[in-house]
Amino acid sequence: MRRAPWIRLLLWHASAAIPVLGAAAAFYGPALERTGGAWPAPLDDVYIHFGFARAAALGHPFSWIPGNGYSSGGTSLIYPLALAPGYLLGFRGAWLGLFAALLACAALLDLCRSLRRLLEPRGGAGAASSRWVAWVAPLFVVAVPLLDWSWFSGMEVALLGAVLGRALVAVRRAELAPPARRPAEQLRAGLLAALLVATRPEAIALAAPLAVAVAHAAGSLGAAASLARASLPTALLLGAHAAANRALTGEWGAAGAVRKLLLSNPYPTPLEKAVEVIKNLAALRVQALESALGGPWLSLVLPALGAVAALDRRSRRVAVPLLLGAYGSLLLVALNATARYQNLRYAAPSLAMLLLAAALGAEALARRGRLAAGVAAALAVAALAAPSGGFARQIDHFARASANIAGQHVEVARRLAARARQTGAPRRVLLGDAGAIPYLSGIPAIDGLGLGGYRGMPFARASVHGVPAVVELIERLDPAERPDVFALYPSWWGGLADVFGRRVDAVKIDDNVICAADEKVIYEADWSALAPPGERRAGVIDEVDIADLVDERAHGYAFPSPRGGWVIGAVLPGGGDGAGGDGAGGDGAPRFDAGRLIPEGREQSFTVGAAAAIARGPAVLALRTDGGGPIALGVAALRDAGGEARVEVPERPAGRWFEIRVPLRDVAPGDRIRIRSLLGTFRSFHVWLLRP
Incomplete structure (x- = not known):
């Protein structure tokens, strides 16, 4: 039937x-x-x-x-x-x-x-x-x-x-x-x-x-x-x-x-x-x-x-x-x-x-x-x-992976929440694509890898370019807004965790099958080497903070790619004129800056900002670099019929910032400035246009 x-x-x-x-x-x-x-x-x-x-x-x-x-x-x-x-x-x-x-x-x-x-x-x-x-x-x-x-x-x-x-x-x-x-x-x-x-x-x-x-x-x-x-x-x-x-x-x-x-x-x-x-x-x-x-x-x-x-x-x-x-x-x-x-x-x-x-x-x-x-x-x-x-x-893998997440990410969240209840801090944690930590702790966070998003800032793009580019974006934040604690894998964040953090705690798991590393470390942050937001050097007409992706985009900055333009970073005391004239701080205190490597035979370029405080005429191009062997640069304002100026830069002592100055006879807003590395690899960190 x-x-x-x-x-x-x-x-x-x-x-x-x-x-x-x-x-x-x-x-x-x-x-x-x-x-x-x-x-x-x-x-x-x-x-x-x-x-x-x-x-x-x-x-x-x-x-x-x-x-x-x-x-x-x-x-x-x-x-x-x-x-x-x-x-x-x-x-x-x-x-x-x-x-x-x-x-x-x-x-x-x-x-x-x-x-x-x-x-x-x-x-x-x-x-x-x-x-x-x-x-x-x-x-x-x-x-x-x-x-x-x-x-x-x-x-x-x-x-x-x-x-x-x-x-x-x-x-x-x-x-x-x-x-x-x-x-x-x-x-x-x-x-x-x-x-x-x-x-x-x-x-x-x-x-x-x-x-x-x-x-x-x-x-x-x-x-x-x-x-x-x-x-x-x-x-x-x-x-x-x-x-x-x-x-x-x-x-x-x-x-x-x-x-x-x-x-x-x-x-x-x-x-x-x-x-x-x-x-x-x-x-x-x-x-x-x-x-x-x-x-x-x-x-x-x-x-x-x-x-x-x-x-x-x-x-x-x-x-x-x-x-x-x-x-x-x-x-x-x-x-x-x-x-x-x-x-x-x-x-x-x-x-x-x-x-x-x-x-x-x-x-x-x-x-x-x-x-x-x-x-x-x-x-x-x-x-x-x-x-x-x-x-x-x-x-079995599902069970072990779940134990990994509970033992590491969830435990870090628990410890940070306990610290916040006891001391009122942290107020904001920096992490890398870690969801359990802010969700379970209730503490606001910035995702250094950019997937979490933060007020439209290009953290995702910066994390692809390199850790120092992420630090450049943090430098843009008001000091009260910067993360005061990190929860990071040290191997992922060299140049940040070890430079701007002090290790205070860590969570290590055994039998790791899913986490990026078996230990996640908690650091207290020290951003004293970062420039105050909005700081501007005296006499500056325009500037490009290399490896700051916001600044690079605003100036149409181009670096040699592929196989060039790698992001680097350093914290060094001021050099150049010895009085902080290179923007490293007049007190000679160490200052962070990120930059890019420009290999020999390659070039970087940028456009002078339309809002630059300059009328057409002469200017001085100031280039920040650090110590190293002798290099030679070719600098040209592409509208200027005077051609490319060759600049020989002698060997420089290690451990401080150094400034290269190049006179330009005719510059105006909208001009394209090209800097070529003619000899050696140029470590380019910052560019200023100064009044002559």
């Missing part, structure tokens, strides 16, 4: 809940034991999302910390907004992770529902022989332990899965809808594709093929109009996001792209960047698309089933985009300098797309008769069983 439809549906939901909740329990249970009952988070980035969620709940959307201003550094635009209700409902502190876990399980069940809708037979021959695929669909969702690690990590991956499933269903509905309803369904598919990109930016590799698939199924509506409805929401989202970034941060790209993409690094050559991309691709292929799927041969089952779906007339309009999206997003991820780390979490969307394509392939094959259904079942069993050997390792 056939069961009633509602009974079949109830049984299906129960059969879907069992593997999803079972996998969740398998990961969270051991992790809870390792953390001593604190809700586990295997990545500190989880707490960055929590910080954005708390700020949104408090009325500061798209801010990491209220008061820091807009930040483009969140890896997901919408995930913090999905977490914010949990904060308002009382899931505070680390227990927001419990809400994230509930959200992840709900999202995965929603993905299973979407996959079931895609796999349900539409009647015709073979419908009976393929019906079983919809019942095993939830197993495809949780079959790969490496992907499960990310599903349950507290990151945005599970939400991406839910949006992905709904986007695929929308594409299918747009394909099958009658002409009168098809425009609305196409627009719905376009909106969900845009939501995909808002969840993870590399999902653009899937959103674009989905839009083409919608246009391909346009029928009588016309391909151009259909493509517009399916693609314009994503285009508008990307345009609005880029415009907001530009207006509020000065960068078109998001802070994560500026900080992490290999293309943003100004120092390597294109060939060197290409080599790193190839290394990333090789690691992702071997570790995520091969080892994680059962080894070199068994890992081919998933793409083979996906290819079957791509060749099938019924499923190809969602299967082809899934395959293109899987490999396209992996290619985009390979541009990320951190792609090989954090347990390959950036490969998780690609794995999810491959699994969905494989499920579609199993259904397409099973639909072709009993014999084909047997082959489909065998391939499905192979695809689902092959990765299972990785469950024990991934569950």
